[in-house]
Amino acid sequence: MLMSINPKLPMRNKNQTRDYYIDSLGFKELGPYDYPQYLILEKDNxxxxxFLFExxxxxxxxxxxxxxxxxxxQLxxxxxxxxVPIHPNGKLEPKPWGQREFALLDPDNNLLTFGQATNS
Structure with a gap:
């Protein structure tokens, strides 16, 4: 029944957030509509x-x-x-819970952690 999850994170400046995710991380903006206080970005799946939180x-x-x-x-x-700055404590490394992970902070200090199972 559940199909996907789409996290909602705060942003102080829509243009700065959009530019960071598109230019630095390779996302694209979703849809033809521009909502002043909301932004939807996507990459792959x-x-x-x-949401705006000035x-x-x-x-x-x-x-x-x-x-x-x-x-x-590769990522x-x-x-x-x-x-793209990697979090100082978030360099790519294996974790005890069976993942290889790294992390970074976006312009609003939202933590993005990327992970892959060590057996895949």
Missing amino acids: IQIHF TLNPKENYGQVYIRTNNIN YQLLLNNN
């Missing part, structure tokens, strides 16, 4: 939704998304090649 203090933002990938090495290298 995932969507992330954003007074958000990034140091108090705990927005997090875990994104599974089937080629973490990690692509981001490094594009000079």
